[in-house]
Amino acid sequence: MKVPFISKKQGGILSFNKQIKILLMTNGTILAATAMLGPIYARFVEKIGGSILDTSYAFCTYAFAAAITTLISGRYVDRLKENELVLVCGYIVMGLSFFGYMFVDSIWSLLLVQVLIGFGEAIYAPAFDALYSKHLDGRQAGREWGAWESIYYFMVSFGAITGGFLVVTFGFNAMFIIMGSLCLVSAVYILRLPRKML
Numbered sequence: 001m002k003v004p005f006i007s008k009k010q011g012g013i014l015s016f017n018k019q020i021k022i023l024l025m026t027n028g029t030i031l032a033a034t035a036m037l038g039p040i041y042a043r044f045v046e047k048i049g050g051s052i053l054d055t056s057y058a059f060c061t062y063a064f065a066a067a068i069t070t071l072i073s074g075r076y077v078d079r080l081k082e083n084e085l086v087l088v089c090g091y092i093v094m095g096l097s098f099f100g101y102m103f104v105d106s107i108w109s110l111l112l113v114q115v116l117i118g119f120g121e122a123i124y125a126p127a128f129d130a131l132y133s134k135h136l137d138g139r140q141a142g143r144e145w146g147a148w149e150s151i152y153y154f155m156v157s158f159g160a161i162t163g164g165f166l167v168v169t170f171g172f173n174a175m176f177i178i179m180g181s182l183c184l185v186s187a188v189y190i191l192r193l194p195r196k197m198l
Contacts, residue, residue, distance in 0.1 A: 017137065018197075019131075019135035020132070020137075022198065023131060024147060026087075026091075026190055028152075029182050029183075029185065030091060030094065030182070030183055031151070031152055031159065032155040032156075032182065033094075033159065033178070033182040035160050036160070036166065036178070037101075037163055038156070038160060039160045039163065040163060041058075043167075045110065048105060048107070050110070054107050054110075057107070057111070058110050058114050059114070061114045062118045065114070065122070066117075066122045068122075073122050073123050073125075073126050074126040083198070084127070084193070084195075084198040085191075087128055088190050089124070090120050090124020090127065091120070091183050091184070091186050092183070093116060093119055093123060094117060094120035094121065094183045095181070095182075095184040096116070097113055097117040098183060099177070100112075100113045100116065101179075102173050
């Protein structure tokens with residue numbers, strides 16, 4: 001079975017404009033990094049002495065922080081000319097927050113990291129959406145959004161299995177280092193692009 005986004009002849013991902021390819025690649029990296037912890041998050045919370053209920057509190061804290069910050073971030077994104085710099089800022093906050101997991105030793109420190117991750121995601125998400133929408137080809141917008149959705153699931157799948165392998169083989173801290181590094185690599189890549197590129 002052929003993957004519909006691979007063939008250029010079929011109008012696949014290789015035929016997208018350069019801006020869309022860059023956004024798919026960098027955001028896909030962030031998605032993979034985030035997904036590494038997802039399936040084993042409860043195990044990590046237990047490792048620092050937390051319970052299943054603490055896991056729920058932690059996820060709730062992240063989501064609540066992201067929800068509030070997204071409202072503010074989305075409002076300012078429309079006023080800024082260089083949304084790619086907002087994207088970079090969000091990726092950096094995410095990366096540093098993932099590094100922060102290495103220093104978590106209590107539920108309270110975990111909640112702080114969760115708030116920071118929520119902030120990071122809320123900073124970059126509206127900027128990413130604005131940039132992606134800006135560079136859509138009106139004739140194939142559905143296919144380009146479909147490519148993003150497909151990349152999302154591929155990266156979540158890849159991140160989930162990779163995270164489990166890293167933790168079993170090298171431990172949680174090794175995974176956190178890789179998660180944070182992937183975010184920073186995406187941030188630096190976008191930052192080094194010519195300002196007119198995105």
